[in-house]
Amino acid sequence: MAEFKTEDGKMEKETVSKNFIEQIIEKDLQEGKCETVHTRFPPEPNGYLHVGHAKAILLNYGLAQKYHGKFNMRFDDTNPTKEKEEFVESIKEDIKWLGADWEDRLYFASDYFDQMYEAAVKLIKKGKAYVCDLSPEEIREYRGTLTEPGKESPYRSRSVEENLELFENMKNGKYKDGEKVLRAKIDMASPNINMRDPIIYRVAHMTHHRTGDKWCIYPMYDFAHPIEDAIEGITHSICTLEFEDHRPLYDWVVREVGYEHPPKQIEFAKLYLTNVVTGKRYIKRLVEEGIVDGWDDPRLVSIAALRRRGFTPESIKSFVELCGVSKSNSSVDYAMLEYCIREDLKLKKPRVMAVLDPIRLIIDNYPEGQVEELEVENNLENEALGKRTVPFCRELYIDREDFMENPPKKYFRLFPGNEVRLMHAYFVKCESFVKDENGNVTEIHCTYDPETKCGTGFTGRKVKGTIHWVAAPTAVEAEVRLYENIIDEEKGVYNEDGSLNLNPNSLTVRKCYVEPGLKDAKPYDSFQFVRQGYFCVDARDSKPGALVFNRIVSLKSSFKLPK
């Protein structure tokens, strides 16, 4: 029981450095600026979540966990023109799947509409907000440009009483959309355009998916968000870089409305995957034109797509952690994601045999009609995954790439006269092969050596190659889908004529043969197909008796067949 063997000089030191957000939080904690950590993930329910969102979710949730704080789920539903109930359900599902637990703290910005209205009234009373009658075009003109200051609205100096009355009228539906807005009175000459009397409430006669027709005015993000955070007691409001310019306004709102414990906004860089498109417009077009079969098509990187493809929540979590958090715009190589899923699956999932491109192999000296049930480990590295049996007989399928008539140097697999091991079974020697009229190999004839059976401890001679196989009579026919990245990046998403720039080989579908044991596989079951990579049973298209496997990721191969 040598449990505590210490090896000098080999101290496993955890050198995981803290990211800049953790540093800020720890400083705030130390200095007593906050007592606990409370974060949130605040999506607008206007679409599906993708890997980029996973970073925000896991970051916020992870921070709450790490500092024993809380994590809120909140839908930022302040613009009914874009939002749908459908999206709130899919977002909740994806976040749950990722493992971020908001416990009982599921909120909606629309729950706070009354408080936001009161906050606006408060600002008006303080002389910090006014109702403006300028048209959208005029507001834009008055706002100035990036290089020139704006000019003040003629309605800027309305009395508090008048503003109060007009704002109430706005709420009561006396005005049409666009007729009036409520603006914060800040500084039309600010170099930061967000501070040039930003609009904080607009009129929109729209049915909201949760509040129905109760409201016809809706708060703008810049006004609503800090209030939502403050109401929920969020200590660190983590968002993406493009909101940096909004921070002064965020702080202004929190200060002027008068919250005692103001939340702090911290910005980080979004996660981009190199050569992967996450744009909603583009994906929408792919879906609408039937090029992909939905928002969860495995070629996409929505959370739902990754799930369907066979990625695990753990793999996405480790991916996000591996990427790190910083403020520099960057895009991470897809290989990093592949590494994470391989890493997660390789010890957890059975290594089974599947033949993707079959050729028939006949063992001439094996008794006709005989079937052996070979007992094999599900995963050589992980005994806990147990054993299964695989039938072996005279006629097998092997992969076409495992036989060559004229092999190049260092080709260890089957070729005339060569002997290889059939994985988990016997040594087999290629005696002859048959070609069809087109010159394609259709049948390989071998002889086997009964002495060499797996598990007998045979050491008489060695063989350089081992190949996988499936017994022909009992093989289960399945479909495999091999996915490639859908976009060829260099050229961009759209061609010059406006058509989509697609990789024509983004999806290859073919029939394959798998071990009979796999006929009972369930959706989301994943396996390592020996030498072919990791595959997951498609959770959408797979019906009993009609197995469909999506390739999660291929294995690295250090032997490339010459062309």
Added chain:
RNA sequence: UGGGCUAUCGCCAAAUGGUAAGGCAACGGACUCUGACUCCGUCAUUGUGAAGGUUCGAAUCCUUCUAGCCCAGCCA
């Protein structure tokens, strides 16, 4: 050319004035009932976008450049 932000190996990313971590990828090699996995090794030697400066000492501080990203929705 107003304001905000960023710049460290092919890709992420540490280093908080004390002499450039780590991971991915790549490349060698060992091992192997698959060439995967695993394991070992190599991969920023006047080099941290550039040029100057301060300092015993600079990726870190100062100056001046350069490049990229974001902002002129009644979107978030």
